[in-house]
Amino acid sequence: MNNGFNLVLDTDDVNAPGFIAVEGPIGVGKTTLARHLATTFKYNLLEEKAEQNPFLERFYSNPKAAALPTQLFFLFQRAQQIQDLNQADMFQSRRVADFLFDKDRLFAEVTLDEDELNIYQQVYNQLAIDAPQPDLVIYLQAPNQVLEERLRLRGNAAERSISSDYLATLNDAYMRFFHYYDQAPLLIVNAAELDLANNPEHYHQLVDYLLTIKRGRHYYNPNPTL
Numbered sequence: 001m002n003n004g005f006n007l008v009l010d011t012d013d014v015n016a017p018g019f020i021a022v023e024g025p026i027g028v029g030k031t032t033l034a035r036h037l038a039t040t041f042k043y044n045l046l047e048e049k050a051e052q053n054p055f056l057e058r059f060y061s062n063p064k065a066a067a068l069p070t071q072l073f074f075l076f077q078r079a080q081q082i083q084d085l086n087q088a089d090m091f092q093s094r095r096v097a098d099f100l101f102d103k104d105r106l107f108a109e110v111t112l113d114e115d116e117l118n119i120y121q122q123v124y125n126q127l128a129i130d131a132p133q134p135d136l137v138i139y140l141q142a143p144n145q146v147l148e149e150r151l152r153l154r155g156n157a158a159e160r161s162i163s164s165d166y167l168a169t170l171n172d173a174y175m176r177f178f179h180y181y182d183q184a185p186l187l188i189v190n191a192a193e194l195d196l197a198n199n200p201e202h203y204h205q206l207v208d209y210l211l212t213i214k215r216g217r218h219y220y221n222p223n224p225t226l
Contacts, residue, residue, distance in 0.1 A: 017135035024140035101131035
């Protein structure tokens with residue numbers, strides 16, 4: 001493999017999954033990995049674009065007050081993305097996303113009270129979202145303190161108000177969600193020692209491993225000596 005993150009592979013030769021979704025709690029590195037994979041496999045990149053949500057910063061500062069509009073914005077955003085995919089006839093194209101459509105309710109259950117969750121569910125049912133299922137889901141997992149440190153280092157102003165309690169609750173919700181997830185082949189990655197921003201060899205080894213996956217649930221721990 002070549003040095004740097006400019007690894008490019010012929011997907012016909014390596015038999016890569018056609019649709020890869022990368023997931024994990026905020027700060028774990030899912031967007032970084034998704035962008036690398038899009039380059040490596042020459043795939044279309046589908047990003048969550050959380051920065052477009054006008055309620056997000058208010059939610060981080062006061063979760064109870066802004067939870068419902070924040071969640072509904074993301075729901076409508078995802079519904080629009082699916083509609084765009086249909087209109088562009090991209091369901092058969094190769095792509096990588098930095099989110100999983102199915103996880104939307106995970107956030108709703110974490111952030112909304114009972115009445116708000118009922119409203120959210122009614123809206124969700126009306127939208128009748130028919131999301132495509134990935135050929136591979138990569139779940140990046142890391143302890144709370146690692147997530148907090150990575151958020152601090154990237155210095156996003158909107159994320160400064162994220163509380164440790166909220167981050168821990170979200171991390172636990174992700175672990176529960178993927179404990180039962182069986183809708184697609186799943187790769188659970190220990191991302192605590194994985195430096196996808198600065199260590200190309202970490203990335204190359206992860207790509208080598210994911211190309212071996214055809215079905216089922218798998219676990220990946222990076223080589224700590226690299």
